[in-house]
Amino acid sequence: MRVALFIPCFIDQLFPNVGIAMVTVLRRLQVDVYYPPEQTCCGQPAFNTGYCDEARTLAERYCDIFADADAIVSPSGSCTAMVRSFYPELLGKATQTTARTYEFAEFLVKKLGVTDVGATFRQRVTYHDSCHALRELRLKDEPRQLLLNVRGLDLVEMDQAETCCGFGGTFSVKFPMISYAMDEVKVTSIQKTGAQYVVSTDSSCLMQIDGHLRRQNLPIKTISLAEVLAST
Amino acid sequence: MTTATLRQFTRDATVKTADLRHRAVIQKNIASYDAAVARGMTRFADWQNARSHAAAIKWETINHLDHYLEQFERNVLTNGGHVFWAETAADAREHVLLLARRHGVHKVVKSKSMTTEEIHLNEALEAADIHTIETDLGEYICQIRGEPPYHIVTPVMHLTKSDIARTFQEKLGAPLTDSAEELAMIARANLRREFMTADMGITGANFAIADTGMIALTENEGNARLSFSLPPVHVAVVGIEKLIPRFEDLALFWPLLSTSGTGQAITVYNSLIGGPRQAREVDGPREFYVILLDNGRTRLLADPEQRDALHCIRCGACLNACPVYKNIGGHAYGTTYQGPIGSVITPHLRDAREWSHLPYASSLCGACTDVCPVRIDLHHHLLHNRRNAVQSRFDNPVQRILFHAWFWAMQSSTRYAIAGKLGNLALRLGIAQPLLRPWTAKREFPMPPRHSFRDYWRQHGHRA
Amino acid sequence: MDIARDNILQRVRAALRVEAHRPPAPTGTPIFPPIADPEARFREEFAALKGDIIENAEKLRVFLNGFSKIATDGSELTSKTVGEPNAGVRECDLGVTSCDCLVAQTGSVVVSTLSAGGRALSVLPPTHLVIARREQIVPDLATAMTLLRKRYDRHWPSTLSVITGSSRTADIEKILVMGAHGPKRLALYFAD
Numbered sequence: 002m003r004v005a006l007f008i009p010c011f012i013d014q015l016f017p018n019v020g021i022a023m024v025t026v027l028r029r030l031q032v033d034v035y036y037p038p039e040q041t042c043c044g045q046p047a048f049n050t051g052y053c054d055e056a057r058t059l060a061e062r063y064c065d066i067f068a069d070a071d072a073i074v075s076p077s078g079s080c081t082a083m084v085r086s087f088y089p090e091l092l093g094k095a096t097q098t099t100a101r102t103y104e105f106a107e108f109l110v111k112k113l114g115v116t117d118v119g120a121t122f123r124q125r126v127t128y129h130d131s132c133h134a135l136r137e138l139r140l141k142d143e144p145r146q147l148l149l150n151v152r153g154l155d156l157v158e159m160d161q162a163e164t165c166c167g168f169g170g171t172f173s174v175k176f177p178m179i180s181y182a183m184d185e186v187k188v189t190s191i192q193k194t195g196a197q198y199v200v201s202t203d204s205s206c207l208m209q210i211d212g213h214l215r216r217q218n219l220p221i222k223t224i225s226l227a228e229v230l231a232s233t
Numbered sequence: 234m235t236t237a238t239l240r241q242f243t244r245d246a247t248v249k250t251a252d253l254r255h256r257a258v259i260q261k262n263i264a265s266y267d268a269a270v271a272r273g274m275t276r277f278a279d280w281q282n283a284r285s286h287a288a289a290i291k292w293e294t295i296n297h298l299d300h301y302l303e304q305f306e307r308n309v310l311t312n313g314g315h316v317f318w319a320e321t322a323a324d325a326r327e328h329v330l331l332l333a334r335r336h337g338v339h340k341v342v343k344s345k346s347m348t349t350e351e352i353h354l355n356e357a358l359e360a361a362d363i364h365t366i367e368t369d370l371g372e373y374i375c376q377i378r379g380e381p382p383y384h385i386v387t388p389v390m391h392l393t394k395s396d397i398a399r400t401f402q403e404k405l406g407a408p409l410t411d412s413a414e415e416l417a418m419i420a421r422a423n424l425r426r427e428f429m430t431a432d433m434g435i436t437g438a439n440f441a442i443a444d445t446g447m448i449a450l451t452e453n454e455g456n457a458r459l460s461f462s463l464p465p466v467h468v469a470v471v472g473i474e475k476l477i478p479r480f481e482d483l484a485l486f487w488p489l490l491s492t493s494g495t496g497q498a499i500t501v502y503n504s505l506i507g508g509p510r511q512a513r514e515v516d517g518p519r520e521f522y523v524i525l526l527d528n529g530r531t532r533l534l535a536d537p538e539q540r541d542a543l544h545c546i547r548c549g550a551c552l553n554a555c556p557v558y559k560n561i562g563g564h565a566y567g568t569t570y571q572g573p574i575g576s577v578i579t580p581h582l583r584d585a586r587e588w589s590h591l592p593y594a595s596s597l598c599g600a601c602t603d604v605c606p607v608r609i610d611l612h613h614h615l616l617h618n619r620r621n622a623v624q625s626r627f628d629n630p631v632q633r634i635l636f637h638a639w640f641w642a643m644q645s646s647t648r649y650a651i652a653g654k655l656g657n658l659a660l661r662l663g664i665a666q667p668l669l670r671p672w673t674a675k676r677e678f679p680m681p682p683r684h685s686f687r688d689y690w691r692q693h694g695h696r697a
Numbered sequence: 698m699d700i701a702r703d704n705i706l707q708r709v710r711a712a713l714r715v716e717a718h719r720p721p722a723p724t725g726t727p728i729f730p731p732i733a734d735p736e737a738r739f740r741e742e743f744a745a746l747k748g749d750i751i752e753n754a755e756k757l758r759v760f761l762n763g764f765s766k767i768a769t770d771g772s773e774l775t776s777k778t779v780g781e782p783n784a785g786v787r788e789c790d791l792g793v794t795s796c797d798c799l800v801a802q803t804g805s806v807v808v809s810t811l812s813a814g815g816r817a818l819s820v821l822p823p824t825h826l827v828i829a830r831r832e833q834i835v836p837d838l839a840t841a842m843t844l845l846r847k848r849y850d851r852h853w854p855s856t857l858s859v860i861t862g863s864s865r866t867a868d869i870e871k872i873l874v875m876g877a878h879g880p881k882r883l884a885l886y887f888a889d
Contacts, residue, residue, distance in 0.1 A: 017686035041649040051623035136599035169596025177671035182250040182560035212676025285723035318702040371868035413872040455864040455879025462816035484838040515815035535712035
């Protein structure tokens with residue numbers, strides 16, 4: 002099985018370590034991965050803002066670029082949801098390419114049947130459910146199963162695990178006061194767990210949370226699920 | 234496009250999100266609702282399947298609405314009631330005023346109805362010198378404070394006991410108390426007098442039952458029952474989407490509405506009214522009128538993509554689930570219907586340009602869609618409304634230009650990579666961050682590493 | 698000739714020319730769990746709603762002694778059980794009615810203008826006493842609706858109410874207050 006890496010634009014530019022960590026884990030599991038260099042962005046920012054013609058062009062572009070892959074894996078629930086849930090609506094049909102696109106944790110657990118990737122991470126962590134992973138892809142247990150098998154990791158659930166972090170792409174810029182109130186709720190819930198790290202499938206959520214934590218000088222760090230799973 | 238309503242929304246949302254006390258009050262209220270609903274759902278064999286049943290019944294009704302409207306009308310007439318049709322809010326108000334004049338009405342008691350809020354009926358009645366009294370406790374408090382309902386089910390969710398005690402002291406001259414019971418009893422005593430002397434009772438309808446020509450009213454207090462029992466005339470203002478086909482459907486819809494609305498297995502009073510007092514009956518109004526209201530609903534009906542928004546049974550669950558609602562509250566929306574359902578339907582029911590900002594005031598988290606008891610695809614409809622706004626060119630021209638530039642870059646991996654390098658440099662030099670305000674106003678933007686993933690892949694990717 | 702009616706129906710018909718996407722079909726499994734012992738369930742639900750079941754004739758006498766002005770629906774069952782009324786519905790401190798049926802699933806009492814002496818008697822008095830027979834207990838709402846349909850189809854009373862506990866409100870801080878507008882107290886006596 003040849004597995005294509007779909008590295009969303011903001012991960013490519015801002016958080017390349019998340020993509021590298023995913024590659025590390027997949028190679029540890031003997032998965033043959035490759036990176037189609039023509040890829041750019043899935044089109045979600047345009048789609049979510051209402052620019053559907055532009056998003057459609059990028060969706061068609063994605064389907065061309067990844068047409069030959071047996072599976073496509075991405076370290077982002079959000080961009081995976083864009084491809085799997087929203088491309089069919091944009092393109093008028095589901096294609097093999099959209100159906101074969103997986104979020105990383107989902108790919109490990111559901112496609113490879115792996116819940117222990119041999120990682121070690123000696124920290125107390127809490128898990129943030131990204132809205133797209135949770136409600137578009139219905140990933141609730143998969144990331145937790147992976148975390149529970151990480152050596153030394155202490156998973157503490159927060160009371161607002163399923164509550165949106167407030168990012169929402171352009172929403173956080175158009176309505177910053179609402180977005181900020183939402184990350185305040187999230188951060189308060191995180192703080193109550195006493196965790197040292199917040200983990201999530203989605204680096205966009207983590208960017209929002211981390212931006213808040215750092216501005217408030219709070220001693221909690223964010224880390225992607227891929228990076229936790231790559232730790233030994 | 235910056236409209237007056239957007240400016241108002243931004244101002245109100247800014248004030249409300251900065252008001253930590255306000256946020257704490259509604260979040261505490263919603264937390265107790267959440268606990269009750271979680272218990273309530275356990276009374277169903279399979280909540281998800283119950284939702285599917287309800288969605289199927291509403292789909293059947295809404296997609297054959299002409300048939301069910303005519304059947305309902307026929308049955309109301311057979312029962313001795315009257316039916317008026319109102320194309321607009323003004324038409325509906327006119328019908329009510331006409332009836333009030335015909336029956337020499339000086340005083341109206343009203344039970345909670347969002348549809349009458351939608352058509353601003355109270356203002357019209359008061360302007361015609363007809364004393365109009367809201368009788369649901371929450372609505373009564375709203376009325377004496379001069380505020381619209383804050384929530385479609387819980388009108389004073391934003392107020393504490395002491396807020397209400399101060400209102401009663403100020404407006405009714407009642408002694409200050411910190412007992413919710415005493416406050417409720419003050420209202421009960423005042424309103425009991427009004428019920429006894431009212432000339433007309435006005436209600437909405439939670440459901441309109443086609444095959445029996447009845448309207449159904451769901452409540453806990455008994456004020457709706459008093460409103461349709463004591464005054465000599467009963468008028469029900471009913472949105473045309475309220476239809477359900479069969480009497481028996483209520484065995485599902487009553488528990489469903491109660492569970493999603495308050496967490497109760499069923500509310501205290503669920504009543505059906507099928508006409509005026511009959512010869513064999515001892516009391517009841519001598520006239521029963523139903524006003525069937527369109528007011529933009531057929532526009533929503535004409536959009537097959539969002540037609541399921543007319544399945545809404547106004548339970549308020551999507552408001553309670555919405556992290557935006559939980560932080561800005563109900564008044565900031567500036568609409569009759571707040572929260573996700575309001576942001577879906579308001580651009581259709583009212584002016585699409587004027588209300589085009591509401592679908593954008595969402596992080597699209599989808600919590601609303603998950604809780605909707607009739608499976609309305611709420612958060613996807615917010616996306617549809619955004620697309621419609623862009624297609625109608627209601628979007629901000631600067632935003633449009635930025636997206637076109639972004640789109641140009643994203644169609645080529647070379648242009649994308651160059652844009653990435655420029656952005657990376659701008660961030661490293663610290664000149665991009667100010668452009669990213671307002672995000673960076675209260676948050677630290679991450680410093681990008683020197684190399685992107687694609688750089689890494691070019692150098693190290695082909696190992697193994 | 699009603700122009701508004703014609704316009705609305707015309708718009709509805711025009712709108713419905715394109716069918717909307719159908720939601721996923723429900724499965725045929727029951728919506729509510731089965732009820733093994735309807736009477737036990739009814740008692741449990743009714744008590745949880747703070748309703749009082751008056752268990753015997755002696756207790757009924759004591760209960761009735763607490764009220765001086767009693768209005769009733771004048772039905773055979775209530776007259777036999779509590780006697781004749783001595784007050785009208787607007788002045789009484791107790792309203793006594795029969796009912797159409799009792800619903801175990803929710804602990805509800807179903808009344809109509811025909812079974813409960815009109816519209817006001819079961820909502821206006823400060824206390825409402827229902828006189829019923831055990832055989833009137835049905836397992837669930839669906840059965841109750843079927844029974845009502847059978848009893849009244851084409852000759853419906855002008856109103857029906859499903860009463861589930863006594864009047865209450867939680868509008869203020871979600872604090873439960875009994876007797877918002879309707880009866881503060883709901884009591885039930887089985888006459889068989």
